[in-house]
Amino acid sequence: MPSLAKYLSDVPDMDEKTSEWLQLLVGDWALLSDLLRADLVLWVRIPAGALAVAHCRPSTGATVYYEDPVGIEADPEEKPLVRAVLDGEEPYFEPAVVMREGQEALRQLAPVRHEGQTIGVLTIEAPVPAGEPSRNETRQHELGERLLRMMGEGAYPIAGAPIPPRRGAPRVGDGIVELDAQGVMIWGSPNALSAFHRFGVAGDMTGSTLAELTTELLQTRAPVDESLPLVLMGRAAWRSDMQARGGTLSLRAIPLTAGGKRDGAIILVRDVSELRRRERELITKEATIREVHHRVKNNLQTVAALLRLQSRRMKSDEARDALAEAQRRVATIALVHESMLQGSEEAVFFDEVIERCLRLAVDAASATVHREGADVTDPHQVEVRTQRVGKVGSVRPEEATPLALVVTELATNAVEHGLSETGGTLTIRAERTGSHLVIHIEDDGAGMKSAQPTGLGTNIAQTLVQGELGGTLDWENRPEGGTRATIDVYLDPVSVDAANA
Structure with a gap:
């Protein structure tokens, strides 16, 4: 169903101030509906008569409409009354009996005025009461009618009085x-x-x-x-x-x-005592979780530093390379925990992780390369440029760690085997549609020719993609030269609140 703004934008001669006032009314008319225990329908003027552009049901009583009466024009019986109020005649506060979906209902009409002009009409429709209303219902109805009179004077809704968007907003039924x-x-x-x-x-x-x-x-x-x-x-x-x-x-x-x-x-x-107590608990929980991530990150960085120190003491090139790879993987996991510190415990903003994975992969890949913009320690080093195309978005923490490890492994392999001698560009392309994520790690190096990549890093990446992420990992030669590794997975959905945190 189109929004109120869409309906109002289609109404001829509807200026911006009038549209804003009507939207302000609809934003707060649940109060009026609850006090009167009635459905509210907002009508505006159109050349053919009147058009219903919004509807509100009460939370304190029964509704008279099963389907929303929105987007319809006033019928021949209703149109003269609605147009009369729109034209400035006295409002029809006296209830009249009408039929609504086979049941009798009481209807009133009240003008919506702004800056001395009638810009709309509210029809207030409630079921015919079975008995005498209680004192509580009577007082609430009287307060609702006072708001109707304020609306007729252009004093309701109250301009310039925003309601802070905090949970636990009270309604009529609360007290x-x-x-x-x-x-x-x-x-x-x-x-x-x-x-x-x-x-x-x-x-x-x-x-x-x-x-x-x-x-x-x-x-x-x-x-x-x-x-x-x-x-x-x-x-x-x-x-x-x-x-x-x-x-x-x-x-x-x-x-x-x-x-x-x-x-x-x-x-x-x-x-809202219980609601605020739970909010305080969530704040405490979030602070505790962030502290845990902070400590885990620090511990992992310490482990990575120890591995780096130990690798320098190794006399065997094979042992030194193995410790360097272990150090890089530990550092990658630390990156994920650092990202959790900046987001929430339910989501990791993975595009920031990719940026760091790219830098880590190039810096740790080989002594023969240097990252674009980095200090050159050896004039014989080749330059590797990095770029990221597309966005991954938010990823759940349990999926972010294996995904980061896989991206780092593949990016490192691309530098070591494709770009270490010639240099070039390392590109990560992300395509995400809902939960479906495809990541391409590409280089414009020599290519893998007919041999499929092997080794511990490749096995780790394949195992993580298939076992932890339930996806596929494939390699191919790029037509324009170089190699492309493709990760294809379906991620678990991330909650809206977490993604927008």
Whole structure:
């Protein structure tokens, strides 16, 4: 289904300010839907009549729509009423009985105004009640109608009042409190009263200033959000957390106005003690995991240094080369752990690992080569250039280590056997579509001719690709000269949060 922005962009004469205001309304109209316990449908003007561009269902009551009524034009019965409100006539606040998908529903119409102009119409539709509404439902409905009147005055949604995107945002069903203009509590829902009582507020709260009731309970040593007093008094449309006695309440204030003057406020409240506790545990866990990766990286680097020192003491070239290869592999594993320090415990940004693997492969491959841009220690050394094409993206840690080892082994082989005498370019090309990953390690050297590569490094790479990654590893001669090794694997998916961390 197209987005609201797409629908609005297709409406003739819809300017940017009007579109932004309607999107701001839709971003916060769940509050209105929950208070009225009704479906909301937003209509805008089109040459043929009116078009439904957005729909919201309540979380506090039953819906009257099984399918979203979005993208449809008003039917002949609805169109005159909607167009009349769009043309500036008085809103139809009196409920009328209509049929919705075979069931009776009560419908109201309310204008959406901005800068003195009617830019849309809301239809508020709820099931016909089976009995008398409770006191709680009645008070919530009254607050919802006050927001409808604010919307008709262009005062709702509240411009310039962004809601911080933090988990645990309170909704009407979590708890709601009504304040007067001085911040005195007029009424509170049962869930809200229970949340404050668990927080430590004792006795009847009605008739008392909410800020005074809660200030004494705040932890004096804990930092307090600067916006908290304004939220508790209902003077600012904002969100804030309040912490005391090991408990945490998430509060959101919506000032109520009439004729441009503030005459009260709605406070949404939710007990987020358990949610914040889990967040603190996750932060502690993440810090611990990062410390473990840091120590593992340091230990591996120490092992690599010891192997390098030991190789220098070897008199046998074969033993020296074997220790050098072991040192390079240990250093490659250390690179993965270092990358985990910069990302998250659930994802490794593998393109950064590839860059380091390339440098490591060239620097450790042979004494006859030097990396492009590096200091030349021997005038007889040949230069090896490196380049990376395409992106691998995020990889799970359990797959990053074998993949890094394979890339390093293949890159080292390409330098040692293809470029050590002539120099040239070492290229890594990555192609990823979803979980499917193909990596080409190419050189423009002499090529392998008819002989397939052999040796310990080749066997290690083949074993890791087939056994650890469940993929394939193939070699071929490039038509333009040189050798191409191709890794073809399917990776496990990485969570969105981890990939964007």
